[in-house]
Amino acid sequence: MMKKKSIFFGLVFVTCSNISFNAIAQATDVQDSLALVDLYISTNGPGWTTNTNWLKGPVSTWYGIKVGDDSRVWQIGLTNNNLEGSIPSSIGDLTSLNNLYLSGNNLTGSIPPEIGVPYFYNLYLNGNQLSGSIPPELGNHSYGYDSWYDLSDNQLSGSIPPELGNLGSVTWLNLSNNQLSGSIPPELGSIGVTDYGPNLDLSNNLLSGTIPPELANIATNSWGGLASLDLSYNQLSGSIPPEFGNIDEDRGFSLNISSNRFTFDGMELIAEKLPGTQYDHQKRIPLHLNNGVLSASAGGTLSNNTYKWYGFRSNGHARVIVTGDSVFHPTKSGVYYLRVFNAVATGLILRSDTIYYREPPATVASEDNLQANENKTLFMIYPNPAKDILHVQTNGNTSFSLLNQNGKILLIKNVNGSGTIDVSKITAGVYYLINNSNREVKKIIVEK
Numbered sequence: 184m185m186k187k188k189s190i191f192f193g194l195v196f197v198t199c200s201n202i203s204f205n206a207i208a209q210a211t212d213v214q215d216s217l218a219l220v221d222l223y224i225s226t227n228g229p230g231w232t233t234n235t236n237w238l239k240g241p242v243s244t245w246y247g248i249k250v251g252d253d254s255r256v257w258q259i260g261l262t263n264n265n266l267e268g269s270i271p272s273s274i275g276d277l278t279s280l281n282n283l284y285l286s287g288n289n290l291t292g293s294i295p296p297e298i299g300v301p302y303f304y305n306l307y308l309n310g311n312q313l314s315g316s317i318p319p320e321l322g323n324h325s326y327g328y329d330s331w332y333d334l335s336d337n338q339l340s341g342s343i344p345p346e347l348g349n350l351g352s353v354t355w356l357n358l359s360n361n362q363l364s365g366s367i368p369p370e371l372g373s374i375g376v377t378d379y380g381p382n383l384d385l386s387n388n389l390l391s392g393t394i395p396p397e398l399a400n401i402a403t404n405s406w407g408g409l410a411s412l413d414l415s416y417n418q419l420s421g422s423i424p425p426e427f428g429n430i431d432e433d434r435g436f437s438l439n440i441s442s443n444r445f446t447f448d449g450m451e452l453i454a455e456k457l458p459g460t461q462y463d464h465q466k467r468i469p470l471h472l473n474n475g476v477l478s479a480s481a482g483g484t485l486s487n488n489t490y491k492w493y494g495f496r497s498n499g500h501a502r503v504i505v506t507g508d509s510v511f512h513p514t515k516s517g518v519y520y521l522r523v524f525n526a527v528a529t530g531l532i533l534r535s536d537t538i539y540y541r542e543p544p545a546t547v548a549s550e551d552n553l554q555a556n557e558n559k560t561l562f563m564i565y566p567n568p569a570k571d572i573l574h575v576q577t578n579g580n581t582s583f584s585l586l587n588q589n590g591k592i593l594l595i596k597n598v599n600g601s602g603t604i605d606v607s608k609i610t611a612g613v614y615y616l617i618n619n620s621n622r623e624v625k626k627i628i629v630e631k
Contacts, residue, residue: 215256216242218276222259226266226290233264247284255279262307263287270308272297286310286333294334299323305331309357313337317358322346329377335359335384343385345370354380359413363388367414372397382411386439390417394440399426402436411437415461422482423449428456441465446533447483447525454528463530470521470535477511479535481523485509489524495595516541518584518592539584539592562618568628571607575616576600582619585627587612595619 219242228234235246243250249258256277266288274283275297282305283298290311298306299320306324317339323346324330330353339361348370350356354377367390374381383398394414402409403426420443430436438453439461446468453460471478481488485508492511494504495518504519505511513519521535562577575583580599584592585606593614596604604616606629614627 212255212279214276215279218271218273219245219248219256219259221271221273225271226268226288231261231264231266251279253279258282258284260284261288266290268292270295270298274298275300278302281305283307294318294321294339296320303330303332304328307331307333308337309333309335311337313339315339316341317344317347317363319344319346322349324350328352329354331355333357335361337361339363341365343368343371343390347371348373351375352377355382355384357382357384359384359386359388361388363390365390366392367395367398367419369395369397371395372401374401376401376409380410383409384411384413386413386415386417388417390414390419392419393421394419394424396424396426399424399430402427402430402434409436410434411439413437413439414443415439416442418444418466420444421448423453425449425452428452430457432457446481447488447523447528447531449482450531451483451487451525451527454530461530462528463532465531465533468521468523468533468535470519470538472538472540475512475540477513477519477521477538477540478509479521479523481509481525481533483525483528487526489526491522491524492519493522494519495592513540518595537592539586562623562625564616564625564627567625568630569606570630571605573604573606573616573627575602575604577618584617584619585609586615586617 220238223237228237233246236244237246242248242256247260247264248256251257257279258281260282262284263286266285268290269292270285270290272295274295278300279302280300281302283303284305284307286307287310290308290313292313293315294308294313294317296318299318299322301323303324314337317334322344328351330350332350332353332355335357340363342365343358343363345368347356348368352375356374367385371383372395398409398412419440423440423445427438436457437459438457441461442464444466445462446465450462453462468479468481488509489506490508491506492504494502518537518539520537523533525531562575562581565574575598577598577600580597582595582597583604585594585604586592593609596602609629611629611631614629616625616627617623
């Protein structure tokens with residue numbers, strides 16, 4: 184690294200003609216000057232949209248750079264400036280840096296852990312192509328006040344480091360639109376508050392597990408506290424912590440937990456106490472079949488839930504069979520699913536998986552059941568194995584269902600005499616084609 188810097192500064196000295204390195208570094212700490220030149224080299228400085236005065240005069244005149252009275256660089260502002268390459272580790276040498284604005288560029292590689300200097304106020308790295316994990320050293324930013332951290336719209340992966348709970352006085356922490364996984368660390372409940380925050384945005388990731396109640400605790404802080412929490416478009420599940428019910432509605436707290444794997448478990452409290460909460464579009468709940476009885480668990484207060492059971496007609500259209508409770512006794516073979524409505528949490532309608540029921544015997548269409556009837560089939564199919572198109576020949580107008588080995592229906596197709604079924608988007612494996620009129624079955628092999 185030192186060799187590279189020495190060579191580059193030799194070039195700087197030549198190209199700057201009468202401007203010596205002392206002139207470039209005048210009124211600026213030499214260590215800071217070296218770090219800035221390293222940034223210029225690492226991110227293709229000559230190709231920047233604007234690089235006015237870089238390497239040509241005092242650092243304080245370089246585009247996007249601000250220097251304090253102590254001759255130290257305290258701000259780098261190069262947003263939307265076509266920076267390409269990686270952030271050098273020497274960025275950590277700028278120990279007086281308070282604000283780093285590098286959003287909207289083409290930065291790649293990982294976030295260097297050296298970036299964890301303690302006096303950061305604003306860190307904007309959003310809208311790049313940064314990858315790897317979030318360095319736990321970011322939690323060293325413990326002395327900031329009213330700080331903003333935006334790492335959104337990158338390709339960051341791994342878990343959220345619990346050290347981020349050490350951040351001091353945060354107004355905004357945005358980690359959305361990445362590939363972060365694992366559980367939400369409860370330590371985030373220790374983030375320092377401001378008059379208007381923190382606002383936490385963890386949406387559009389791969390986070391799983393439950394919501395830590397500690398996040399609700401900081402929302403109840405008397406002078407500041409959590410202003411907004413966006414957890415939408417993840418894989419979170421479990422009950423909503425009752426601590427969220429202690430948040431005063433007058434605080435204007437905003438909560439978004441839509442597009443996860445929640446049920447009505449804890450949702451009624453949220454709907455009553457925080458009516459502005461977004462909680463729609465949850466993942467389908469599993470539907471169970473035991474001894475001829477269909478059932479599902481939707482959470483919430485049973486008396487507040489309305490269960491509508493649907494069955495498919497032979498033409499593929501669904502109709503309501505019965506409005507009842509969480510248990511249903513089907514009387515006819517067919518494909519069923521469930522929708523659950525809640526009288527309190529009206530912003531969410533839960534839908535179940537689709538399941539095939541056969542009577543008699545009342546069992547899911549398992550591989551053993553289907554294979555037992557395979558030799559009784561009369562309709563013809565070809566080719567088998569199939570790759571993209573499966574041809575079917577039968578007598579008259581017949582409805583067919585294609586099921587996987589778990590008995591889950593994948594598609595329904597009407598065939599009048601002869602027809603085709605598109606299997607191009609179905610993964611390779613063993614499937615079963617069922618004549619919905621007489622329950623005849625053939626095993627299908629899909630190859631890719």
